[in-house]
Amino acid sequence: MIDRRRLTALLDRERAFFTERHPQSAAEYARAGNLFGRVPMTWMNKSAAGFPLYLAQARGARVTDVDGHEYVDFCLGDSAAMAGHSPAPVVAAVRERFGELGGAGAMLPTSDAAWVGAELTRRFGVSRWSFALSATDANRWAIRLLRAVTGRPRILFNAYCYHGSVDESLIVTSPHGPRSREGNVGAPVDVTATSRVAEFNDVYGLERELAHGDVAAVVMEPAMTNVGIVLPRPGYLEAVRELTRRYGTYLVNDETHTFSAGPGGATGLWGLEPDVVTIGKAIGGGIPAAAYGLSEEIAQRVQTMQHLDLVDMGGVGGTLAGNALSIAATRATLEHVLTTAAYTHMSELAKAFKVGVEAVIEEFDLPWSVNRLGARVEYRFAAPAPTSGTESAQAADPDLEDYLHVYLANRGILLTPFHNMALMCPDTTEEQVAEHSRVFRYAIEELSGRTGPS
Known part of the structure; x- marks a missing residue:
């Protein structure tokens, strides 16, 4: 159901936009020649845009890069910052x-x-x-x-x-x-x-x-x-x-x-x-x-x-x-x-995140699915949702995943780079969840061939 030529063109556009927006991160990456893979750990090269963002500061559910761009962080260190960044x-x-x-x-x-x-x-x-x-x-x-x-x-x-x-x-x-x-x-x-x-x-x-x-x-x-x-x-x-x-x-x-x-x-x-x-x-x-x-x-x-x-x-x-x-x-x-009260808040936001993604999937009649585990949500390019590791691995679509990741990043939203995972922390807000739903819909709207923002 995905026009692969349109996907390729959009991905190229978003990567070019990313490079234009992040000259300082690009420069830092270019001069890191004494690091194996130019990064502190080679998995940091898992970037939909071709080079990683460089961190300036982070607090709660927000991250700021060295180019001064602020992001709603649904990655949260792939669970390492599930408590939020630097909780008091x-x-x-x-x-x-x-x-x-x-x-x-x-x-x-x-x-x-x-x-x-x-x-x-x-x-x-x-x-x-x-x-x-x-x-x-x-x-x-x-x-x-x-x-x-x-x-x-x-x-x-x-x-x-x-x-x-x-x-x-x-x-x-x-x-x-x-x-x-x-x-x-x-x-x-x-x-x-x-x-x-x-x-x-x-x-x-x-x-x-x-x-x-x-x-x-x-x-x-x-x-x-x-x-x-x-x-x-x-x-x-x-x-x-x-x-x-x-x-x-x-x-x-x-x-x-x-x-x-x-x-x-x-x-x-x-x-x-x-x-x-x-x-x-x-x-x-x-x-x-x-x-x-x-x-x-x-x-x-x-x-x-x-x-x-x-x-x-x-x-x-x-x-x-x-x-x-x-x-x-x-x-x-x-x-x-990470108290019982915090988990109640985080899980309620994850429910809202799931509902927002499912609404877009239904609107555009996509054969995708969404799973939630407490404060963690993931959308997959398969429906029904995979029930084994092998099925799940076979449902991957690297170009489609990269498009969504870099599109969201260019508009101030970070997902876990390895897959389409979003995590809530005690500082995540309803407004941030709603922002993801809005931008995610624009990404799918453009992919479908309608207008949407550039």
């Missing part, structure tokens, strides 16, 4: 811990850590917590512990999942069986030797893989997010829990992105009972922080295994993990920012 309670906690009290790198615990552990237990259920600086490490360290406890070598993932850069997770299904995900960089071993894979929402495929008896843990998001929001079918998560218990396999819920569902993530919202919970990004309010929580049973088993080195070179932990600064920021975020 976190700023105060960081200033006190780092500026007044000091000791962020002292390698000593603080009383804040016990408070955070208790609060995470209240929200997610599992009772023994340890800290990391990224969800990747939280997942990696949890996997090592579960392999040690079970003596089993393999980990099971959903095809096209995202759990950071965990080597074992880069596995997908194919008509010819499991294979390494396309683009996997420098895999240390063949991923099919370390992992098993099943499609999200495929109970039979999951049981087939668990029946081999060699899976230490199923690591999954309760709803897939980083390939577009893929929601669980009724009964699927209950079946996952029953099957993992039947086959003696631990269940890990990665709540890093699904923390958008509510104060206790999808685990709390849907009353799930994982053995392990991992989480990162949003809990630090913008300061690097992550955590993994173990059930009492796992914690007791690990601690009785005297041959495991958990205090030195055992492969679990890092010098900066659990540092006083990260923990202070996490406490402030959980205690004062």
